[in-house]
Amino acid sequence: MDKRALRNLDLLFILFTLLLLAASLVILSTASINVIKSDPFHYVETQTVWILTGTVIALVIAVIDYQKWQHFRWWIYGFNLVLLLIVIFFGDTAKGATRWIYFTPTIGIQPSEFAKIFIIITFADFLAERKGKLNNIKDFIAPFLFMVFPMLLIFKQPDLGTTLVFVAIFIGMMFVAGANPKKFGGLLLGGAVVVGIALWLHFSTNLPGWLQWAQGLPLPLQEYQLNRLIIFMDPASDQSGDGWHILQSLWAIGSGGLWGKGYRMGTQGQLNFLPEHHTDFVFSVVGEEFGFIGTITLLFLFLIFLLRSIYITLRARDMYGMLIGTGVISMFTFHILVNVGMTSGIMPVTGIPLPLISAGGSAMWSNMAAIGLLLSVNLRHRRLMF
Secondary structure, rough: OOHHHHHOOOOOHHHHHHHHHHHHHHHHEEEEOOOOOOOOHHHHHHHHHHHHHHHHHHHHHHOOOHHHHHHHHHHHHHHHHHHHHHHHOOOOEOEEEEEEEEEEOOOEEEEHHHHHHHHHHHHHHHHOOOOOOOOOHHHHHHHHHHHHHHHHHHHOOHHHHHHHHHHHHHHHHHHHHOHHHHHHHHHHHHHHHHHHHHHHHHHHHOHHHHHHHHHOOOOOOOOHHHHHHHHHHHHHHOOOOOOOOHHHHHHHHHHHOOOOOOOOOOOOOOOOOOOOOOOHHHHHHHHHHHHHHHHHHHHHHHHHHHHHHHHHOOOOOOHHHHHHHHHHHHHHHHHHHHHHHHOOOOOOOOOOOOOOOOHHHHHHHHHHHHHHHHHHHOOOOOOOOO
């Protein structure tokens, strides 16, 4: 790589990425201390391994000119579908979902995490070819079909959270690719209304006579998924069931006050009242032990991280690079907003981890691969020889 390219590196983006990774280890050193009693530092040690190996992945992807991925669009897309099909037919089931492929009893991958990166790379090229040709509703059909097949395979696992991440990536990239805002926005609004009406019909117990036939309308979701979509509005109505996660999270965050209870001094997390407090609900531990100051500091790190990501994307040398950046930003933004929202009780619980913070190897590798893509775009924002 030409040494001039290194001068293009966004050092502020790299700095805040490293700060978030360091924060992950600090937070997990308290959030996971009581998860495995016989090995209290298990998740800190494994997270360190995922961060180090993820850094190698990010560096390798950054060195590769992102435009080279365009030549392999359909190969990558096909590989993505094959990997997701393997999960459906040969994956390992845990907690009622088939999402993992295990190579040994303790080592495995979650292909849906990598599917997000594969779809960003391939969909960016697909849309770059259609720049300026997304003006009518019929023009939206091909992009929708491109996205819907991997989405359905992930939804089948079932994994509603990751499916919704795909929706966020699709919407963000479509708008940046030039989809007619009125027509595309109208379709999205119409879809949201249809979903809202379907949920109302499913859960309503007092429909007018002319709608009695639709009461209990069947939906293509597991019952626990449907309950989670509405229980956040009144978690106290099912305190020992679907509302348990939300109530424990709210108590944890609310009890932290301004400065928090102190490092490893929390109760909901340390006593394991709060479920999944080292993964999906790790933000609740931050609120309980580090208080408002801790949560706002973490959110500030994410804010600068996202702003620098936007800066890198806006300086991309071509539409393909800009769409890659948009997909990555859409993915990270959705993860952050939904995770913080669900732990704060203002969004449904969907099982979406907090990026770069929650424990998990596949998620960390996927996040670091996304960062590598941003760095690749960043390094080549001018036409240089490599």
